[in-house]
Amino acid sequence: MIQNNFTCSDNLSLINETKYSDEEYLIRVKLAATYRMIAHLGWDELIYNHLTAxxxxxxxMLLNAFGMxxxxxxxxxxxxxxxxxxIIDAGSTDLGINKTGYVIHGAIHRARPDILSTMHIHQEDSVAVACYKDGLLPISQNSFIIGDISYHQYEGISINAEEQQRIIKSLGPVNKNLILRNHGILSCGNCIEEAFFNLYQFVKACEIQVKMLSMVGGDVSKLDVPAKEIRDFSTRTAASFTAQGNxxxxxxxxxxxxxxxxxxxxK
Known part of the structure; x- marks a missing residue:
């Protein structure tokens, strides 16, 4: 049913002229807008990678048509x-989906009902960190903000459903940020906004690390790593801010x- 009068509680300027309920339309708009944000930031890769809700x-769950x-x-x-x-609803195209989107994101959505949105990208610095043996180092405020990081070992391009259980185990029951070794990064959230915020901080932390390691010639002994209690304080403080607005x-x-x-x- 087309609904022309749509009052959006998120204070977004929207008119729902689609077949979808106002609630689903709002989620669709937010997710589509976030795809545009990632493109504007230059974190997209041709027709690959996925953001879901x-x-x-x-x-x-919603994800991008494979080819756009x-x-x-x-x-x-x-x-x-x-x-x-x-596929329950093919959307406005006949492009279908990339199976890797289901394997990675479907596993998380099925196992973690607390997660509404997942975002996976191959931004260059984040892939570099994913290839780095020590992973993400606790050297920047951005790395403290996102808190604990999970890791998943590379098993090749994710097309096998059997990998789903291992992805779930790697992420764990509470973490919301995952490094896919030799592959990329993934952030989750209890809403689209939180997932985007986590991803943004994740990428920034990776960018800072790559620049910092280049400055010291890869010598980690030259890096200034704050004490754990200071890092933990920053994580808790950031979490309190996020809890207020996600x-x-x-x-x-x-x-x-x-x-x-x-x-x-x-549209």
Whole structure:
């Protein structure tokens, strides 16, 4: 049913003229906008990588149609699949999905009901850190903000459903940030805004580490690592800020950029 009068509690300027409920349309718009944000930041990779969101009250998740650039994604082009990977709603294209999106993201959505959104990218510095034996080092405030990091060993391109249980085990029951060794990074959140905020801090931490290691010639003994109690204090403080808004202010500040540039993601 087309709904023209849509009052959005998130103070976004939206008119729902789609077949979707207001609640699903809002999730679709937020996710499509975040695809545009990632493209604007230069963290996309042709037609690859995935950002997903669960449709509240269902066992369906949304992800990008396989063939669209991130800057082309719209609310109605997103594909809805169930937790077995079956397409429930193909969206406005006939492109289907990339199976790796289901293998990685479907595993997490099925096992962690606390997670509404997952975001996986291959940004260059984050891949470099994923290839670094010591992983992400606790050297920047950004690395403290995101807290504990989980690691998953590389098993090749993720197309085998058997890997899902190992991905779930690697992430663990509470962590929301995962380094996929030799591959990339993944961040999660109890909403799209939190997942984006975690991903942003994750990438920044990786960028800082790559620059810092280049400055010291790879000699980690030259790095200034704050005491653990200071790092833990920063993590707890950042978590208290996130608990108040789940990254919503940060997400909205970037939403205003992509909306001003091109608001076609709402369609």
């Amino acid at each position: 669960r449709i509240p009250g269902t066992d369906y 650039r991130f800057d082309e994604v719209t609310a109605t082009s997103l594909v809805a699949i169930d937790m077995s990977g079956k 990254g919503k202010k940060e997400w909205k500040c970037y939403y205003r950029i992509v909306e001003k540039l091109d608001d076609s993601f709402k």
